[in-house]
């Protein structure tokens with residue numbers, strides 16, 4: 001496993017649309033392992049493959065102490081809304097206010113390319129929406145209400161990088 005370089009806002013790979021995964025290969029398994037390692041090392045709660053320069057529809061999330069892998073994810077249903085602070089590992093040191101659904105139901109495929117559904121509320125719903133946006137080349141800064149603001153790396157910061 002290896003830590004991968006996280007691409008930052010301004011890198012054009014972040015603005016491209018990712019392609020579906022159609023077969024599991026050793027290279028993709030290694031990518032997934034590296035994405036988890038990179039996300040944990042950077043203290044993020046989510047990471048999408050384009051953030052490490054790979055245009056594949058793969059997302060890793062961990063908002064609740066449990067690693068979650070979403071391959072070819074698709075949102076099936078959203079409900080309600082939440083407005084809160086959001087950050088991104090590709091926009092270091094910044095955060096902004098974004099409104100997202102407060103409930104999301106999505107389908108995705110696991111490491112064996114078997115379909116499953118996942119439901120999430122609050123931070124998990126926010127993370128799923130944020131990461132799926134990355135697969136379309138959309139960044140949270142496109143959706144921010146007001147200005148981005150600076151954040152420190154204090155442990156008491158209340159926004160999470162996804």
Ligand code: ZN
Pocket residue numbers: 087088089090130134162
């Ligand atoms: Zn992000």
